[in-house]
Structures are given as structure tokens and as C-alpha cells.
Amino acid sequence: AQSVAQPEDQVNVAEGNPLTVKCTYSVSGNPYLFWYVQYPNRGLQFLLKYITGDNLVKGSYGFEAEFNKSQTSFHLKKPSALVSDSALYFCAVRDNNNDMRFGAGTRLTVKP
């Protein structure tokens, strides 16, 4: 069955430093991968997706993600973190039934 794993519950970075939020996936066919962000007591907002093509995907708010087939990873990155980036981040994959399977989430805290 398709699944995603987010190995870190919490990531802390200083403002202005690069950030990485990790995601690994398990799929039986082509992976369709997504990143979402959630602010407190709000719904999820779509950031970016990988369907096919270029391994580096650019998304909203300066975020990008790198698809690595050999490592089955889809890590979310940003060159320079902002305090306002502090939120809960979810990686997701579409499974064979086209249901979207979410990771458990990673809480990103950016300190001034």
C-alpha cells in the first residue's frame, strides 16, 4: 500500500537559514507527491506537487521540493526561512485508489 513517512516530528531553524522538511514515500507505481501547510486551527493549504518531469519542483511562498527516485524521498526546502513559515507541514501521496495518504506531519518552528 502507498504511504509516506515524515521522520521528524519537529524541525527548528533560525530565521534566514535554509530549511528542510523530510518526506519519504512508498508506492507501487508512479509516485504523485504533494506538500501542504497548516496554520493553527486552519485547513491545509496546497504548496506544491510532483507528477513527472523536473525533479526540482517550485511552489508557493518560495518553497521547493526535490524528488529523488533512488532514495524515494520528496524533501521540502526553502533557501531562507521566515518566522511566518512556522506551521505544520504535511507530505502526501496518491495511492492506487487515488486516495490521498498523508504523513503524520512535521512542526516547523523558525526562531528570530
Add this chain to the structure above:
Amino acid sequence: DGGITQSPKYLFRKEGQNVTLSCEQNLNHDAMYWYRQDPGQGLRLIYYSQIVNDFQKGDIAEGYSVSREKKESFPLTVTSAQKNPTAFYLCASSRSRGAYTEAFFGQGTRLTVV
């Protein structure tokens, strides 16, 4: 202003009561979903619907019911059979259930059993 509207934002339920959470979208999306979010567990799929008058169970459908009488609306009823209903509930929609399509989410309803 297009989007998904969930109401109410906060809901309190007494033991043994059924409650209904509203979800409306004006994005003209065919597919709609209900997820439950618990701390540290990510999102779990309750029900989904690909088209009007059709819906399917997700991973944790027991104790929940839905209807899809209109394309824009996908209400969720939390019944008294749901043993632990306190959670944050999220409604989402997408153009279709195709693999390429991202989902758009409402702002959520926080349900608390008192």
C-alpha cells in the same frame, strides 16, 4: 470568492447525540472528501464522493454518515455510534479523484464531546 466553507467552526456535542457538519464548495469540483485529524496522526479519510448521489467509505467510516445530494454540498453526520468523536474535521474537494489533482481544504470544524 471561490473556496470551501465549513460550518460551524466549533461544535459541542453531548454524549449520545448526532451532529452534522456542513461543507459547501463553489469550485465546481466533482470530488469531495472528509478527513479526521488527531494530534500526531496526520489526516485519516472518513468518506469520499466522486459524483452526486454516490459516496464511498474511507479508512475510518464507522460511526459516520454522509450524503451528496448536490454537487456543492457534502455534509458529514457524526452519530452516537462514533466512540471517540472529539477531533478536528476537515472537508476537501478536488476537480476529480485523478492522481494529478491536488485537494483544496476548508478551515475545519473542531468537534468536542462534553
